[in-house]
Structures are given as structure tokens and as C-alpha cells.
Amino acid sequence: MRIQYRAVGRDVGRILQIVASMLLVSILIAVVYGEFYAVPAFAASALIVAGLGIGLARAFRSAPEIGKLEAMVTAATAWGAVGLFGGLPFVLVAWTIAADPYPAWANTPQLTETVATFRHPVNAVFESVSGFTSTGLTMATVEEDLPSSLQWWRSFTEWIGGVGVIVLTVAILARPGSGSLTLYQSEARSEKIHPSIVSTVTEIWKIYLGITIAGIALFFAVGMPLWDAINHAMTGISTGGFSVHADSIGHYGSPLIEYAVIPLMVAGSIAFPIHYLLLKGEIRNFYADIQTRWIFIWFSAGSIGLTALLWVSDQYATVEETFRIALFQFVSATSNAGFGTTTLGSGTEQVWTAGPILLLCVGMLTGAAAGSTVGGLKLIRVLILLKGTVWQIRSVFVPDSAVRHLHLGDRTLGQTQVEREFTEAAVVFVLWILFLMLGIAVFLWTLSSAYPLEYVIFEVMSAQSTVGLDTGITGPDMPMAAKIILLFNMWVGRLEIIPVAVLLGAILQRIDLYT
Amino acid sequence: MRIQYRAVGRDVGRILQIVASMLLVSILIAVVYGEFYAVPAFAASALIVAGLGIGLARAFRSAPEIGKLEAMVTAATAWGAVGLFGGLPFVLVAWTIAADPYPAWANTPQLTETVATFRHPVNAVFESVSGFTSTGLTMATVEEDLPSSLQWWRSFTEWIGGVGVIVLTVAILARPGSGSLTLYQSEARSEKIHPSIVSTVTEIWKIYLGITIAGIALFFAVGMPLWDAINHAMTGISTGGFSVHADSIGHYGSPLIEYAVIPLMVAGSIAFPIHYLLLKGEIRNFYADIQTRWIFIWFSAGSIGLTALLWVSDQYATVEETFRIALFQFVSATSNAGFGTTTLGSGTEQVWTAGPILLLCVGMLTGAAAGSTVGGLKLIRVLILLKGTVWQIRSVFVPDSAVRHLHLGDRTLGQTQVEREFTEAAVVFVLWILFLMLGIAVFLWTLSSAYPLEYVIFEVMSAQSTVGLDTGITGPDMPMAAKIILLFNMWVGRLEIIPVAVLLGAILQRIDLYT
Ligand SMILES: [K+]
């Protein structure tokens, strides 16, 4: 099959227009916070992105409706383009502050080291990709030193990216038909609520906005300043994890706030169709939906296990503190939110030992529900892999002639269906492991061997599962190759690998290495 | 289906009789080397095992022919029993030397620390399981201090275990029919040469014996003493890796010997049916057989990669030395032989860094050809996993209606067949990863956190892939729980997991936890 590159170009153009609107909206924040020096930077970014987006969409206006193949190529390309151009405001604001070209009323601040970092385009793109993929790894050493408009831009990219730029595009363009559906599915947030794709997407945004507002109210009520509450609610429900403080949620030193953040991370872990049903009063879905049930089982079991490991290693003073830290960190890792309340590691200096670090890695690997904002393999895939494996072993115990079924939540699968779904999950699993190994290999090659292996694994896993927790390796001083590979792992992880693999396949096919 | 436990009992009994014969044969070695004090220990071991074996076989003489289910349960049980009882001579000889009950002409030596270790039954069983699974991890600190009869017993267990105790049983009992075939397949050395299972097995033993003799001649020719040549040829072709020296092949400090050992490890990596064809003059199978081709590709690529990593980390003086060490260690790891010519790690003290250690881990994980004496996942499974994954991604590029095939060596698979074989390989892969994680968890729980994670992973991987290389963790002083879990990993790994999983399933079913 030949790829309709013109259709890809048109749809990427449309998606870029959404990013341009996001940039325009953000100008308001700069104005409200009196950061007038930042207005031209945001405006210029918006113009560039809008120009490109409108240009592409116009040029390929007459392209045909897209199929599955183009949808995947579009998703992979669009996420790359969005990440790239989302870095513009970081670079432009940083250079504006460095150059200080405006009169005093523009309020240009002193250049801090944190802002200076973003003059380098790779750091800016890293921050943007980390935002749109809702990862939360950061090049900002001291978040407090960022202008409010950039703090907002970080949170906004995560909030939009959590549900998906494509989902937003579909909602706004309200274009019905199979093209929207295939695109939507390629973005890996794909359970339908309504029969119509456009009303599904609209419904998702309503729920999302509602929970965000509830989160802001909750955080404000437990004592966060309003600005912090807005940002943390946005990055919490999107399981993004950017914070306005260098010490993340640990900044407040308040157990009450720490416990209050957990429900929002859990909400971000639950699939939107389940939220929809729960909001309609069908409370039984907490238990009846297999993924939701396993969220509670896995979060509880993991937190208790982590408490035990941390308690044995004498890391914290009291049982309550140990439990609170274990619960927060495990939920943050497994919901892929990436907020923190403690230091996991200081690069070459060991804080947490290999045991608890690897338990968090397992949490990050599985992630939570497909159809929510989390990354990772997703619980449904993990369940299919495990149940399918047990099912295969049990096949030895039944006669060859027996007709067998596998129960998965409220679904019943036959032999062929089990093999098909198991194969699909296993393909993602195999690719996941391969890309992790690639990231780990690049880290080991470029970093000093003084970094413990568990920290290296953690950091790559955190990027690929779009978590954002770190052990002190990720930062502006890390080697360039390590930054690039993390960018790659975030991109691959956010799209659940297959669309990126298809894009790479298409490129290889194009240059005739692949037939 | 109900399991015919009487049939299992009968077949385990028959297999134990083979072990009894092995013990009887070994008395000869004790006599030839004048170790008369060891004769009663070996004789008593033989009597105990023979009594049990004959008793079981007689008691369940009338049991029916076995099916697939019983074959798996038998394989798992038999390998457990063989490992357990193979430890008898270690315990009995060690206690004999400690007690020194015989007159002077029995030549009882002084008790060394190495021999004293084996008074503990767990250490003795560890050595026996490591031998029969052809792993080569050892509780003997200084192999030179072992009596010749015990050195022989270690090599002999590996030599028999390499091809398989069950294969030997089938060959000797010459029992045709489906029972033999299913048993044979459950032992995971299962490609047929002849249509008849008995003649296949006989042919395998002829080839095996022939290569062993050729290996002895080669090693003797390049300068090993005869005793060393015999032992190393036996443990080389079986890819077992026990040595009569504490420094393994590094003992000789002879590049010539080191290069000479490599072809034997490669021979051990190639499937017996291919040896059969090659010996019949069909040289094209070096290339035509997909696994054999990939042995040469993978061994070459891995050795070159390892050379680069070691050269960059400035570990060895010259390029030739670096290459020789990299080649030997990579071939030893990937053929799962487990001979060594250098120190990889000294427990908590780092020698090799994480990069080269993990590259060896990847080699150990893949292993070489199914149908040879190696452990690990086997190349054919790795190829199915990788090619199947690419195949799935490429399905996006073809219309749904297209009829597609996957070429795997000289086989052509249709859609259903690809999914079935991919599923089977993925099931083994998933279980492999789970059991590795279990081993790593136990190590992290029981060992000091001063051991680098890469060494912990290496040690567990080495046991499960039945390799036997170590980074200085395995030894008589390690915690009991770590010894037990390595025993488990060796047992699981040698049988390629499924039979053990089936046995565990059967036990759970028996105690009604599992329905
Ligand atoms: K995150």
C-alpha cells in the first residue's frame, strides 16, 4: 500500500493549528501576570505554528480521507511536530530575558540559571515533549525561577497532551467519519463512550474539565495557593506531573496535601468510559470493570510492599511517614503521574536501594487503565499477558478436543481470539523491552559508570512510561545523547510504540531498505 | 483430566535407575585414582538410588502408558529427584573425609575447606543440580582440592545432563511408542533425526560421544593434561562448564588453549540434527539452517561489541587480549557453556562495568540452538519473537484481505500458524521474565545492597540460562535463600519452564487451590 502523504500533511497541519490556539490562549496568562516581555515570544510562536499549520492544511486540502496506515503515520508525525514546535516559547522567552530588549514596564526579570538553560533548543524541545507526552521529566532545575507564563505553558501542554492533541483536534474540528476514528485510535486513548466519535470526544473533555475543576477546589481547600492548585490539578489529572516547585508536592511539607493529591492521581488512572458510568451513578463499575478493580488491588499491594521494603531499609523515621511516602510514590509511579514527595536518588549517590527502585519500575511498566491518561503497558495488556500465559499452561490439563474460553472481565474469548489478543499484547511488550534496552544502552554508553544501574533503568523507564519521576540523572547537565534518547523514549511510550514503529517502517520503505 | 501419578512414579523410578548406574560407573574412577575411601560413599549412594528406582518401577509396573500431561509432570519431578539424589556422593565423601574411619591404605586425605563445604546437604544438592542441569555454578571454592572421583562426578553429571537423563533413559530402555516421545519432548531437547524416537536418541548419543572424544584429543594436543582434557571436553560439549581448576580455562594462561576451547563450545551450541547432517557431508547446513546461521552471526556481532565495550573501559592491555577475552566470554555466555578466562566481578567489588555485564546477560538470555545442549530462550524462539513482531507491524501496510506468509528458515507459516508459534514463544518469554524477576527479588531481599544490581541480574540469569559464569556472588557463603532460589532457577531454566509450571499447576490442583 502506498501512503497518502498529502493526507498526512493536511491532518498534521490541522493539529498544529490547535497548538497555535494553545499558544494564543497562553498570551492571556502572560498579560494577567504582568509578564509583558513574554507576550511577543508567545505571539511569535503562535504565528509560526499557525502559519505552518494553515499552510499544510491548505496545500493538501484536497487529500483523500485517511486509512489505518495514514492514521498511524499522522499520529507519530504530529506528536513529533507538536513536541518540536511546543519548544518555541521556551527558547524565545529565554532569549528575550537574556537580551532584555524592552523598556522597564515590560517587567523583564534577571536571567536565572534555570531560564538560561532553555536558550538551548534541545532543552526547550525536551521540556515541550515531556509536557505534551505528559511525562514530567524536566530541564528546569528550580521551577520557582520560571516566569508564570512558562509555568503555565508546561502545565497546559500536559493537560492537553494527557487526553491527546488529536482527541482535541477531533473535538474541535468535529469531523465525523472513519478518518477521525482511526486517528483517534492511533493516539492510544481509544475506548468509546458514545457510538459517535465526536460526541465521545466531547464527553471526554467535559468529564476531564469537571475533574480538573474539582481538583483545583480540593487542592485549594487543603491549603495550596490558588496558582499552585490550578497547575497541580491540571498536571495531576493528566498524570503529567510537572510542578511549580523544585520539590514537587514535597514542597509543602504537609501530609494533608500529600494525601489529597492521591485521589486525583487515581482519578487520572481510571478510563474515561468508566468515569462516565460512575458519574451517571453506576457505582458498581468500581468493581465490575476489570481494569478499575485491578487499579485498586495493584495500588494497594504495591504500596504495602514498598512500605515493607522502605521500612526494612530504615529510610524514614516512623511507620506513618514510611507508609505515606511509599503510598504516594507508588501511586505516583503506577498512575504515571510523576509527582514526588521525597528524593529517590541523587545521581551517583544512592538514596533508595535497588529493591524499592525496581518495585517502582514494575509499577511504571504496568501503568494503569487503557483509556485513561496514563502511560506504560496498561493493566489490560498485563492482564492479557498473564492470564493468557496461565491459560496456555492449563491447556495441557484439558483434552485437545475441548472447547475453551478465557474470561476477561465481562468478556469471554475463544481460542483464536485469545491468541490474537495475546499476540497483540506480546508485540507491544517485546517492542517495549527492546526500546527500553536501547535507552539503557545509550545511557550506559554515555554516562559515567558511577551511576547505579537501577537508577539508569529507572530513568529510561520513567521516560518511556511517561512518568517523570527521576533519580537525579535527568537535568540540563546530562549528555546530549542521553537527552535525545529520552526524547525518543517519551515519544515512543506516549503512542504505545506501534505508530512509531509504523512510521519508522514507512521511512525505511521510502528509502528502499525495506520491502 | 486426572494425572496418572502411578505412571509418573514408574517413569521417575526408571530414570533413577540410570543415575544409580552412573554412580556405579564412577566407583571405577575412585579405584583407578586410588581413592579407596570414596568407594563406600559412591556404593552407598548407588544402592540408595537403585533401591528407590527399582522400588518405584516395580510398584507401579502396571501403570498405563503416559500422555502429554504426565510426561511434563514426570520430567519436572525426575529432574528434581535426580538433582536431589545426585548430591549423595558429595555429602557422603565429605563426611567420610571428615570422620576418617578407614585404615591408611584407603588414602583418606586431609579435610580441606572446599570439601568440608559439602557436608551441608544444600551445598551438595546445589552442586548436583548445577551439574545435571549443566549449569556449572559451584559451591567448590578451590576445585583442585576436590578428590578426583568428585571432580569426575561433577563432569559426568554435566555430560549426561547436557543431552538429558530422560534421553538416556529412552535410549537404554529402548521403549518405543508415544510415551517415550512425549517424555523426550518434555525434556526440551526435541528435534528428531530419525522417524523412530529410539534411533534418534541412539544417533544423538553416537554424535555426542564422537565430539567428546574429538574434544579430548584437541585439548590434549594443545597442551592440557589428559585428566583436564577429559573433564573439560565433557563439560564443554555439554555446555556445562564445570572445571577442575578454580580459574577455569584461565588457569593455563595459554591463548592457544583458550582459542581451542571455543570450537567445542560452538559445537555444543549447534542442534544435533544439524551435526548429523554436517557429518553426513551436507555442509550447506551451516548456512541453510536458520539457527546455525544465527549462531555465527550473533556470536560474531556480540564478540565484536563486547570487545569495543571492554576496550573503551580500558580493562585489558592489548587489543588482542581484549578481543580474545571478549570472544571467549561472549561465546561462553551465549553457548551457555560457562567456562571463564577472566574475573568478571568480585561480589561487591566492581570489575566489569554494567555495559559489558549486561551484554553478556543478553547473550545468556538468548542462548543458542534449540535441539543442542544449551539453555536460555533459544535462538529459534528469539527469532520468532522478533520476526513475528515485525510481521505484525507490517500488517498495517497490507490490505486486510491479503494472504500473508512468514518465512522462517526453510519453513513458511500462515497467519494462524504465526500467531500460534508467536504465542508459544511469548508464553515462554513472559514466564522467563517472571522467574528472573522472582530470583532477582530474592537476591535483593537477602543480599547486602552493596552488590551492584548488574551482578545480581547476571547471577540469576546465569542460573536460569544454565550458564554458570559468575560475578563473585555465588559460593558457599551466600545466604541460604539465595542458594535455594538459584536451585529453582536452574531447574526451571533447564526444562524451559513449561513442565515446571505444569507440575506447579498440578500440585495446586491437587490441594484444591486451583480448579
Ligand atoms: K507523568
Ligand SMILES: [K+]
Ligand atoms: K553451563
